[in-house]
Amino acid sequence: GAVVSQHPSRVICKSGTSVKIECRSLDFQATTMFWYRQFPKQSLMLMATSNEGSKATYEQGVEKDKFLINHASLTLSTLTVTSAHPEDSSFYICSASPQGEGNTIYFGEGSWLTVV
Amino acid sequence: GNSVTQMEGPVTLSEEAFLTINCTYTATGYPSLFWYVQYPGEGLQLLLKATKADDKGSNKGFEATYRKETTSFHLEKGSVQVSDSAVYFCALVKSGGSYIPTFGRGTSLIVHP
Numbered sequence: 524g525a526v527v528s529q530h531p532s533r534v535i536c537k538s539g540t541s542v543k544i545e546c547r548s549l550d551f552q553a554t555t556m557f558w559y560r561q562f563p564k565q566s567l568m569l570m571a572t573s574n575e576g577s578k579a580t581y582e583q584g585v586e587k588d589k590f591l592i593n594h595a596s597l598t599l600s601t602l603t604v605t606s607a608h609p610e611d612s613s614f615y616i617c618s619a620s621p622q623g624e625g626n627t628i629y630f631g632e633g634s635w636l637t638v639v
Numbered sequence: 640g641n642s643v644t645q646m647e648g649p650v651t652l653s654e655e656a657f658l659t660i661n662c663t664y665t666a667t668g669y670p671s672l673f674w675y676v677q678y679p680g681e682g683l684q685l686l687l688k689a690t691k692a693d694d695k696g697s698n699k700g701f702e703a704t705y706r707k708e709t710t711s712f713h714l715e716k717g718s719v720q721v722s723d724s725a726v727y728f729c730a731l732v733k734s735g736g737s738y739i740p741t742f743g744r745g746t747s748l749i750v751h752p
Contacts, residue, residue, distance in 0.1 A: 524685060555738065566728065566744045567683075616682050618740075626671045626690075626732035628740050633682035 525551050525621045529631030536638055541605045544634045546573075546617030552597035553619035558590075561614040561633075573600040573617075607638040641666040645729050645743035652719055652750050660714040660746045662703075662729035670731040672696075672705055672712040677726045677745070686714075686727070724750045 526549040536542045546556055554575045559567040571592050572580040579592035589611075591603040604611050616633045620626055646661040664672065671690045675683040687696030689705035689712065696703050701716045712729060729743040 529682070557739070564747075567742050569739065572739065618683075620732075620738055626738055627685065627688055628673065628730070628732065628738075629685060630675070630683040635680075 524627070525549075525619075525624070525629045527617065527619050527629045527631045529615075529617055529634050531634060532632055533635045534637070536607055536636070538608055538638055539606055541603055542607060542636060544602045544604075544615055544617075544636070546600045546602070546619070546631050548598045548619045548621075548629075551619075551621035553600075553621070554597060556594060556600040556617055556619045557628075558592060558600070558602050559616045559618070561616060563614075567616065570602075575600075604636065607636070609638045612636055612638045641670070641731060641733060641741040643729050643731055643741050643743040645727075645746050648726075648745075648747040650746060650748050652748070654721055654750055654752055655718045656750075658714070658716040658719045658723075658748065660727055660729075660748070662712045662714065662743060664710050664712065664729075664731050664741075666710075666731055666733055666741075668733065669707075670733045672703070673730045673732070673740075674701070674703055674712070674714050675728040675730060677728065679725070683728060719748070719750045721750045721752055724748055 556573040558570045573594040575594045594600040617631045642665045673688045674686040676686045687698040689696040692707035694705045726745045
């Protein structure tokens with residue numbers, strides 16, 4: 524199957540700083556990628572749809588100024604958590620779907636963010 | 640709108656027991672259906688999929704059949720192992736739309752030796 528990779532897998536940052544998480548499609552091009560947040564023992568919460576070359580589409584209740592998404596190329600989307608606070612600590616996951624695979628969604632490994 | 644309902648967990652089994660995790664869905668048209676597995680501390684991995692009615696997805700001993708008449712996609716395995724302990728997510732993607740997936744809440748499986 525297709526490969527989606529995230530980096531870093533774990534990051535610790537101080538309150539008030541910003542942190543960037545990368546999501547790459549390694550063997551296919553992705554015009555659309557999705558960013559999710561997962562709280563412990565809960566399902567995935569869709570945060571936004573990242574569109575290559577255009578603005579991201581955010582889900583209701585997600586602060587677009589806090590969670591900046593950039594999809595500058597067909598293989599890379601980034602999520603920047605700005606002015607991070609401890610309540611932003613979470614597991615962030617991205618996904619993408621290769622064309623021609625019947626809408627199959629492939630996920631990155633996830634990124635653990637801890638804000639101290 | 641679309642929705643996916645999974646049985647609540649945790650499901651606790653002894654090794655070599657038979658596993659069923661129920662999944663039913665609500666969607667118009669003919670969505671694609673998926674099962675994903677999440678091991679502790681990791682992302683989601685595609686386990687199997689089915690893209691049309693009566694298709695059977697299978698992988699690593701797990702199976703699920705796309706049943707349109709009952710709008711179900713139940714996950715089964717004949718003999719579970721301790722290494723199958725994980726959280727399992729059922730999901731659907733509506734064809735021809737924005738491809739935004741809809742996930743179930745996840746079912747935790749715990750297999751004891």
